[in-house]
Amino acid sequence: MSKHGPRARVPITIGGCFALAAALSTGWWAAATEPDPNQHANTSACCALGGRAAALIQTAAQSTPHSTAKPTAHPAAQSDNNALRPSAPTGMIWIPAAEFFIGSVDGDPLARPDESPAHRVRIDGFWIDQTEVTNAQFAEFVAATGYKTIAERPVDWEELRKQVPEGTPKPEEALLQPGSLVFVPPDRPVDLKDASQWWAWTIGANWRHPEGPGSSIEGKDDHPVVHVAFVDAAAYAAWAGKRLPTEAEWEFAARGGLDRKRNVWGDAPIDPTRCNTWQGRFPAVNTKQDGFARTAPVKSFPPNGYGLHDMAGNVWEWCADLYRPDAYARRLIELDTAAAEHGAPRVAVNPTGPTRSYDPRNPHSPESRVQRGGSFLCCDSYCASYRPSARMGAPPDTGMQHLGFRCVMTAEQWEAHQRQTKP
Numbered sequence: 001m002s003k004h005g006p007r008a009r010v011p012i013t014i015g016g017c018f019a020l021a022a023a024l025s026t027g028w029w030a031a032a033t034e035p036d037p038n039q040h041a042n043t044s045a046c047c048a049l050g051g052r053a054a055a056l057i058q059t060a061a062q063s064t065p066h067s068t069a070k071p072t073a074h075p076a077a078q079s080d081n082n083a084l085r086p087s088a089p090t091g092m093i094w095i096p097a098a099e100f101f102i103g104s105v106d107g108d109p110l111a112r113p114d115e116s117p118a119h120r121v122r123i124d125g126f127w128i129d130q131t132e133v134t135n136a137q138f139a140e141f142v143a144a145t146g147y148k149t150i151a152e153r154p155v156d157w158e159e160l161r162k163q164v165p166e167g168t169p170k171p172e173e174a175l176l177q178p179g180s181l182v183f184v185p186p187d188r189p190v191d192l193k194d195a196s197q198w199w200a201w202t203i204g205a206n207w208r209h210p211e212g213p214g215s216s217i218e219g220k221d222d223h224p225v226v227h228v229a230f231v232d233a234a235a236y237a238a239w240a241g242k243r244l245p246t247e248a249e250w251e252f253a254a255r256g257g258l259d260r261k262r263n264v265w266g267d268a269p270i271d272p273t274r275c276n277t278w279q280g281r282f283p284a285v286n287t288k289q290d291g292f293a294r295t296a297p298v299k300s301f302p303p304n305g306y307g308l309h310d311m312a313g314n315v316w317e318w319c320a321d322l323y324r325p326d327a328y329a330r331r332l333i334e335l336d337t338a339a340a341e342h343g344a345p346r347v348a349v350n351p352t353g354p355t356r357s358y359d360p361r362n363p364h365s366p367e368s369r370v371q372r373g374g375s376f377l378c379c380d381s382y383c384a385s386y387r388p389s390a391r392m393g394a395p396p397d398t399g400m401q402h403l404g405f406r407c408v409m410t411a412e413q414w415e416a417h418q419r420q421t422k423p
Contacts, residue, residue, distance in 0.1 A: 052155075052181065052201070052398050081306065089414055092127040093307050095252065099123075099347060100259050102251050103328055103389055108262050110384040114325040114391050119332055120347040121248045127414060128245065128253050129406040131298035131309050132224035132317060133236065135217045138207060141236050150229040151180040151206035151399045163365040163395060180205040180227045181400045182212055183294075183377065186284050192382060198283040199400075210294075210401055222297040224315045224404040230369045230396035233318045233405035241417050242407035244320040247391070248351050249408055250372045254312070254388040256305030264304045264312045264388050270380065275301050275313035277386050278379035294376055294401070311373055312386040315404035319370040321353025323393025330354065359393045368393040375402035 081094040088094065103118030104111035141147060155176040161168065182202040190197035204213040207227045217223065228236075230244075237243050245253070254264050261267055265274060272279055272289035276296040280287040292300075299309045324330070331348055338344040359368040371392040374385035385392065394403075 052160075052395070087414075087418065089127055089409060089417070091130050092409060093130050093253075095126055095128055095249070095306060097123060097125040098252060100252050100255065102248055102348075104387075105260055105262050105389070108387070108389075110262075110380065110387060111389065112391075114327070115389040117328055117332055118389075119328060119335065121252070121351060122347050122349045123246075123248050123252055124350060125411060126245075126249055127409040127411070128249070128308065129242075129408070130303075130307060132315060132404045132406045133233075134222050134298055135207070135225050136221035138225040138228070138236060139221075141239050145239060147232075147235060147239075149207055149227065149232045149399065150397050151227045152178050154178055159397065163362065165364060175201075175203075177203050178206065179203040179212075181398070182210075183283075183401050185286070189281065189284055192282075205401070206399075220295075220297075222299075223295045224298060224310070226295065226315055226401050226404050227399040228318075228404060229399045230318050230394075232399070236405075237407045240407060241413060242409045243413075244318055244405060245408040246350075246352050247319050247321045247370050247372065248348070250317070250319050251388055253306060253308060254304065254373065256303075256308065256311070258305060262387060265302075270386065273301070275310065275386055276376050277313040277374065278377055278382075280379075282377070282379050282382045292376060296376070311388065313374050313378060314376060315373070315402050316371040316375050316385075316392060316400075317373045318403070318405040319372055321370040322355070322357035323368040323370045323391070324354045324356075324358050325360065327354050357393070361393075362395060365395045367396055369396050371403065377402055 081096055082088045085094050099120060099122040101118050102121045104115035105118070155178075157170050157176060161170070179202050182200050182205050183198060184200045186197050202212040205211065205227060207225050208217060209215050210217065210226050233244060255261065256264055258264070258266055263270065263274075270277065272291075276290055276292050278286055279289040286293055290296075290301075296310075296314055298314075301309065301313075303309050304311055321327075331351065335344075335346045335348060339346050353370065357368040359365065362368055371394060372388075372390070374383075374387070374390060378384060378386045384390070394400075
């Protein structure tokens, strides 16, 4: 038993339901290739375990569940974009309308198949939160509305069973109590193809208790809120008069005006001064050269060219789009068809993602939503998802210890808000 409450290790593959690490090694939607041992060993298992359905069902199959000085903050960059606007929403930065390449950069050895093919996208201008939504901001929302996150509610088996193979037995009621997925580093080197070695379904883990009962967010008002599912993030955004960003909006904002660069700061390799990621031997040894073992206070690292913080690392961020690993390939087919038939330019305008999702890691889940930005668990020896083109997906009911969000607002939303609040 951990001081943070009961935990259970969660193997990835569940009766053939969730083929995560194995699928990544053999290729989800492209021709099978043998992974290069000198490259990142696994492309997502540190970040997308398969959702809480995977965690709960496998936990039910286990016989014995078990438990288990900061750097100075950099000042926020002053955005020239905001200076051009007559007024600005508090804590938000204006991102101008633009056209750019979305997707991985040619020759990037850390890129994954779902980041390509790169293609041109045109987006309208929008406002975006300068930082990830913090514990203090989320607490204000909860105090005003009484909202309970998915991780704070008992698990609804009727909803959960939609994500698992037909005939999967219902777990015992004791396992259907409120909880979430917590990172628990092993005390020895482990097989990097088995993310169950460092993820544990933990009863009582939620945004207030990020490592389970006994942990708290006291003194962490300025840390990003975590253990928020997609539906929780969407609820907050609606309350705040905002919405979640599209993938295209998020990636353009993350690039900070640098088109066709591997990282949000350019092509220079990552180092501990850039962002909150993993240093050392993942997942057992984190040397914490960046000063943090888990989340860092927002604004702890330099902003990008638009004045946005933590667009790389710290916590993953939900986006509005449905996830498909072949989303870009399908989009290019549509663009090529429109160009051939109507002479339309080969540019996607304000894309909002596919109309149906599919994630080979969660083949039974009716829905999977995009996540961007990577987290404190990212490292080049494993997933390298701190890059602006890196994509991830998870069922919308899934919260994790390294998963948060930020919001956007259209110019029209901000103008409407000003009219409503004008005396």
